[in-house]
Amino acid sequence: MQSLSARAISARAISARAISARDAHSISRCLLRQSFDGRVSTSVGPTAGPVIIRSVMALSLALLWLVCHVGSVVAVDDSSGAVSSAKGHPNVLLICVDDLRPELGCYGKRYIASPNIDRLASQGRIFGRHYVQAPTCGASRYTLLTGQYGPNDNGALFQRAKRLGDQAADIPPTMPRWFQSHGYTTVSVGKVSHHPGGRGGDDWDDKGTLEMPDSWDRHLLPAGPWQHPRGSMHGLANGEIRKNVKEMDVFQSVEGGDEIYPDGLIVDESLNQMDLLAADSAKPFFLAVGIIRPHLPFGAPAKYMDAYKDTVLPPIPHPEKPAGVTTWHGSGEFMKYNRWGRNPNSDADFATDVRRHYAACVTYADALVGRLLERLDRLGLRDDTIIVLWGDHGWHLGEHAIWGKHALFEESLRSPLIIQYKGLENPGQRTDSIVESLDVFPTLCELSGLPTPTEAAGVSLKPYIEDVSALGHPAISYARKGKTIRTDRYRLIVHNKGSVELYDHSTEQAETENVAAQKPEVVAELKQLLQQRRP
């Protein structure tokens, strides 16, 4: 483990070279954070962490008991920076939206109808450059829900669950578990972890195979006419389940109410749960709701297409297939559906149809978000609740000739993040500081007045909420083919097989021109930094 001074020198060396001053500052911050992490793990030994956590948890539970028994209305000490609440700690409403691009009204995209998310954003903080750790559902959700780097595949949480069986003491708690152990009731509805409802087995409904066995008081997925969680995950209107994927339409738009698609049922159940949680006057809640759209197939009630009938969508930026070795792929997840023999890379009208249906799914998801917020208001809980809206990764709608995620380009890795709570200053402002999904867990701990687990790999975003000009830190992401680091100016991608891509975002070419050969010193610096964060 490199010493603190060596890291500081390394950060200064970076600033003296080709990387921008803003990059150098944020990299320095990142290195200092790692030094702290390293000091903890080397001074107390690899097994002491859980002991400390248990001690902290025991102390916190004792304090919580005192709080509960001294009086039910206790405001959190303002000096802690936590959000005040009648229950001692504020509620948390975490809304996860699947495959949502940062292409919303509040992100400056006026051709997208997202009035409810826009309103939330106008009351909260918009993170313009939030990056996920992995461009695939399961691996990204692992990092959100554990605050840890993890495997790069969709089975990440199931693998953790398996390890819990024989080495539980060495595995840090998940975010819901942490909140649960500090007195919260924790409920998940819909697609929060990778499997909606959090179960394994052929149809994702095996009660004996849990994805997050230690985390939720209730982990729910109402399947309705889709029969089981696997059916809901890729469901189309009125109970259509994905069987032979080649026969399932890649998009559709069917007349009917919100409940004709699985997300309608997910939100109905979420509202029921919110009512139940509101009735418990003693305990705060951590409610996570996972909306499946705009994930494929792009089906939504026809009324949500109305907004796009006459909309002229802007041209697709850089639609060409990239040259050289990149993480480009053949859009397998998209292409396997029924496309009526058409390909959006060569058929502009079809590309527009795909984009319009994706947009309708976004507007559908937005309407469901609106129902959640409206119920929160009606129950009088808004002032006592921290709201996080999070997208699990981006999605290429034709950029770089990709229709999907799974690449390590900007479009796969940048996603929406909005945080809102009562008393947030300068609401509606956007910060373009670089932040990561790993940061959500420590942020919610700080805002809720809970301690942060020592193992947390991210940092609290409170400084960025309070000052939109606060400098961010480099973002690390990984996929099956390799890993990447994004700084204020550059993106470096290192392939497992050795190839390197370096993109300079200060130029118009951005991620369309690999400048690795022209800037070997930047490649070397960023490679080292990436290696330190994700060996």
Ligand SMILES: [Ca+2]
């Ligand atoms: Ca996803």
